[in-house]
Amino acid sequence: MTDRPSDQDHGLPPYPPSASGAFYDAIAAEGRFALQRCADCAQFLYPAHDVCPSCLSTDLPLVDAPPQGQIASETTIRATTNPYFQDRLPIRIGLVILDCGPSMIAFLDDGAGMGDRIGVSFRPDTFGRAMAWAK
Numbered sequence: 164m165t166d167r168p169s170d171q172d173h174g175l176p177p178y179p180p181s182a183s184g185a186f187y188d189a190i191a192a193e194g195r196f197a198l199q200r201c202a203d204c205a206q207f208l209y210p211a212h213d214v215c216p217s218c219l220s221t222d223l224p225l226v227d228a229p230p231q232g233q234i235a236s237e238t239t240i241r242a243t244t245n246p247y248f249q250d251r252l253p254i255r256i257g258l259v260i261l262d263c264g265p266s267m268i269a270f271l272d273d274g275a276g277m278g279d280r281i282g283v284s285f286r287p288d289t290f291g292r293a294m295a296w297a298k
């Protein structure tokens with residue numbers, strides 16, 4: 164049983180809050196772009212991890228990260244059954260390969276497309292949830 168109404172009935176964000184998502188929500192509210200970085204091997208991580216996949220360290224502080232990358236692929240979503248996204252259609256998203264290593268799915272600003280060098284940011288949505296954007 165859940166203590167929140169159905170996503171399908173009320174247009175809420177498609178996922179309930181999570182501990183790792185709270186990292187990015189706070190960063191988005193501050194207007195920063197930060198990722199976890201392993202204190203032992205220096206690898207940047209995204210999404211949030213409990214353990215470094217390279218060296219198994221658990222010392223993974225959140226640090227400002229270089230916000231540049233390249234769009235490796237893109238698509239446009241024109242239909243969805245999720246009320247949260249229905250008011251936002253069409254939605255352009257892409258796979259961004261960050262210069263610092265990780266890849267992420269990001270919303271694409273107008274004019275950003277496959278192959279483009281872009282800057283990425285976390286922006287809060289209307290619920291304060293961090294959304295990755297490429298511009």
Ligand SMILES: [Zn+2]
Pocket residue numbers: 201202203204205206215216217218219220
């Ligand atoms: Zn590591």
